Amino acid sequence: MNVQAREAPAPPGFLPWAPELTGEAGPPPEPRAPRGRPGAALYLPLRLAWRQLRAEKARLASAIAGVMFACVLVFMQLGFRSALFDSATALLASFRADVFLMHPMTQVSFKPEMLPRVRASQALALPEVQATVPVYLAQATWRNPESGARRAVQLVGFDVEAGVMDFPGLAPLIETLKRPDTMVFDRRSRPEFGPVPKLLAERGPFEVQVANRQMEVVGLIEIGPSFGADGNVVMSETNFRRLVKERQVSQVDLIAIRLVPGADREAAVARLRQVLPPDVTVLGGPDLVKHERDYWESATPIGFIFMFGSIMGLIVGMVIVYQILFSDIASHLKEYATLKAMGYSNFYLGRAVLSAAFILALLGFLPGFALSTFLYDVVGKSTFLPLAMDAPRALAVFGMIFTMCGLAGLLAMRKLRDANPADMF
Amino acid sequence: MDGHASAVRPAPVEIRGLGYAYGEGELRRPVLRDIDLTIRPGEIVLLTGPSGSGKTTLLTLIGALRAMQEGSCRVLGQELMGASEAQRVQLRRQIGFIFQQHNLLGFLTAQQNVAMAIELDPRTTEAGRLERATAMLAAVGLGDRGASLPSELSGGQRQRVAVARALAGEPGLILADEPTAALDRQSGGEVVRLLRELAKRRGVPILLVTHDPRILDLADRIVSMEDGRIVPTKQAEGVPAA
Numbered sequence: 207m208n209v210q211a212r213e214a215p216a217p218p219g220f221l222p223w224a225p226e227l228t229g230e231a232g233p234p235p236e237p238r239a240p241r242g243r244p245g246a247a248l249y250l251p252l253r254l255a256w257r258q259l260r261a262e263k264a265r266l267a268s269a270i271a272g273v274m275f276a277c278v279l280v281f282m283q284l285g286f287r288s289a290l291f292d293s294a295t296a297l298l299a300s301f302r303a304d305v306f307l308m309h310p311m312t313q314v315s316f317k318p319e320m321l322p323r324v325r326a327s328q329a330l331a332l333p334e335v336q337a338t339v340p341v342y343l344a345q346a347t348w349r350n351p352e353s354g355a356r357r358a359v360q361l362v363g364f365d366v367e368a369g370v371m372d373f374p375g376l377a378p379l380i381e382t383l384k385r386p387d388t389m390v391f392d393r394r395s396r397p398e399f400g401p402v403p404k405l406l407a408e409r410g411p412f413e414v415q416v417a418n419r420q421m422e423v424v425g426l427i428e429i430g431p432s433f434g435a436d437g438n439v440v441m442s443e444t445n446f447r448r449l450v451k452e453r454q455v456s457q458v459d460l461i462a463i464r465l466v467p468g469a470d471r472e473a474a475v476a477r478l479r480q481v482l483p484p485d486v487t488v489l490g491g492p493d494l495v496k497h498e499r500d501y502w503e504s505a506t507p508i509g510f511i512f513m514f515g516s517i518m519g520l521i522v523g524m525v526i527v528y529q530i531l532f533s534d535i536a537s538h539l540k541e542y543a544t545l546k547a548m549g550y551s552n553f554y555l556g557r558a559v560l561s562a563a564f565i566l567a568l569l570g571f572l573p574g575f576a577l578s579t580f581l582y583d584v585v586g587k588s589t590f591l592p593l594a595m596d597a598p599r600a601l602a603v604f605g606m607i608f609t610m611c612g613l614a615g616l617l618a619m620r621k622l623r624d625a626n627p628a629d630m631f
Numbered sequence: 632m633d634g635h636a637s638a639v640r641p642a643p644v645e646i647r648g649l650g651y652a653y654g655e656g657e658l659r660r661p662v663l664r665d666i667d668l669t670i671r672p673g674e675i676v677l678l679t680g681p682s683g684s685g686k687t688t689l690l691t692l693i694g695a696l697r698a699m700q701e702g703s704c705r706v707l708g709q710e711l712m713g714a715s716e717a718q719r720v721q722l723r724r725q726i727g728f729i730f731q732q733h734n735l736l737g738f739l740t741a742q743q744n745v746a747m748a749i750e751l752d753p754r755t756t757e758a759g760r761l762e763r764a765t766a767m768l769a770a771v772g773l774g775d776r777g778a779s780l781p782s783e784l785s786g787g788q789r790q791r792v793a794v795a796r797a798l799a800g801e802p803g804l805i806l807a808d809e810p811t812a813a814l815d816r817q818s819g820g821e822v823v824r825l826l827r828e829l830a831k832r833r834g835v836p837i838l839l840v841t842h843d844p845r846i847l848d849l850a851d852r853i854v855s856m857e858d859g860r861i862v863p864t865k866q867a868e869g870v871p872a873a
Contacts, residue, residue, distance in 0.1 A: 246753065250750055257738050257739060257743070258736075258738050260738070261737065261738030262738075538736075538737075540732065540734050541734055541735075541736045541737070543734075544728070544730065544734040545736075545747070546696075546720075546723075547694065547696055547723060547728045547730075548723060548724070548728065548747070548748055548751075548796075548800075549720055549721065549722075549723035549724030549725075549726075549751055550720075550751065551717075551720045554751075627691075627694075627696045627723075628691045628696040628697045
């Protein structure tokens with residue numbers, strides 16, 4: 207069989223030294239069509255990158271450690287940031303009210319400006335308002351029942367019968383809280399306040415000195431400490447007044463409003479703004495939480511500090527990945543140039559470098575994620591901050607790590623230009 | 632690409648009036664002047680000359696590794712004067728390169744290194760590539776070393792892997808630059824003889840730059856260069872015509 211390669215191409219199985227093709231000088235091969243399975247264009251560079259990474263175990267390990275480090279740093283920073291915001295707003299978020307009134311100067315709930323209690327009665331003028339509950343907030347000194355050490359605690363006083371507050375564990379204690387000098391304690395308060403849950407379980411209700419007054423702890427609720435308050439104590443309005451004597455009844459810190467079922471909150475907020483004098487700010491429930499959050503985010507450097515920490519972590523990680531990829535290219539310049547001489551394009555090799563970056567992103571993220579989950583648990587237990595791993599955050603951090611590695615890959619790719627096949631000879 | 636009509640097969644390499652210079656303006660330094668060179672199908676051409684005579688530059692121009700400046704250079708049917716980067720990259724896939732150093736990828740086995748030469752061909756499958764790589768390695772006498780890393784092979788064996796890699800892609804032309812320079816006398820001779828034998832069997836032309844007088848007898852034709860020009864030489868003796 208005499209092969210007419212140009213008319214009828216040889217079957218693909220033909221080896222070039224098959225007898226049919228040897229014996230005489232054959233024609234140059236047909237130019238190849240640059241088409242192919244689209245997957246191969248991504249898979250083959252990826253495989254090349256993986257084989258190269260795998261070959262240098264120590265370098266791979268240090269790259270993974272670098273990405274993992276960045277990953278853990280970002281997870282911790284974001285975790286703290288969100289724990290701060292979550293805990294700072296935990297108290298407000300647990301109010302079951304629809305609308306709130308507060309003084310326009312109040313920036314944050316633990317440092318409230320007072321507003322006239324009479325606004326609560328005025329708000330009742332609107333038909334859509336079902337109930338209004340004045341809330342008193344103050345900080346006072348708590349004396350640790352065991353050691354006697356003093357620490358500031360957040361006091362929350364309100365009409366416990368109004369059913370506005372929704373702290374877990376509060377409902378069965380409402381009757382008891384009507385007794386003089388009683389209060390309930392936030393079981394998630396920091397341990398410096400003393401082993402209150404343990405004592406309560408051992409002796410039943412017991413006395414604790416708060417603001418130089420003997421108060422009886424009658425039960426436990428759950429709120430959680432915040433950056434503004436290490437612990438919380440909830441009591442009836444009357445008991446609050448007995449404890450904080452200098453406080454005038456007519457001055458409250460916050461007014462919670464419950465609307466009649468089915469009322470439009472936005473419309474009610476707008477009407478309350480019309481009706482009430484300008485010495486109160488009217489906020490919907492979620493807006494109050496947001497107001498509180500904005501304070502921590504913008505009025506304090508705390509939010510910025512955590513963002514800054516995250517960005518620094520990402521930059522350090524990017525530099526490490528860049529270094530690894532760069533030195534991988536630099537030490538293989540001749541090989542890369544050879545590949546270019548063999549017909550590998552810059553684009554193909556660029557894909558290999560990016561693939562290496564993304565492999566590092568994945569290999570660094572997985573242990574980083576596991577370590578961060580573990581650290582959230584450990585740190586959450588010791589700081590009593592609500593640190594929890596959730597899917598959106600994991601995805602966000604993965605996105606950041608992926609971007610970080612991608613940028614490092616793009617930077618390192620520039621080194622490929624130095625692999626010039628013309629210099630190979 | 633005009634081979635359809637023509638009864639005579641076109642020359643794989645056809646160079647007319649090629650010139651090349653490094654630098655610009657005052658610093659412009661011509662290295663190649665008015666080069667005419669034709670390599671016929673299946674021909675083995677040795678390019679010799681003192682260093683600085685421009686032979687390496689000529690090789691990189693033919694290999695589409697460098698952009699042309701002047702004249703015409705037709706390689707495997709592709710005019711390189713004014714060819715785009717993409718066209719040159721495409722052409723390189725049809726050329727087998729053998730370098731002074733083996734330049735094998737250290738993290739790939741011999742078999743994987745050879746398969747890299749055909750990985751860009753979208754018609755091949757992974758199994759087909761590895762099979763062809765193994766067969767190529769067998770052809771250079773390394774059939775049992777496919778799983779070895781380059782660091783586990785001797786210098787001569789590595790250069791033989793490089794020969795297998797250059798030939799695996801069924802190139803239409805092989806360009807070699809001092810392939811024996813890094814090897815001792817015996818393994819250098821083996822590698823070049825092997826290269827010659829495999830190329831002859833496939834009818835692939837070779838352009839080989841060398842200083843090595845021991846391998847001059849392999850050539851069908853010896854082209855000498857001096858000061859950027861081709862100077863007349865005698866036909867290699869004792870070598871049967873292709």
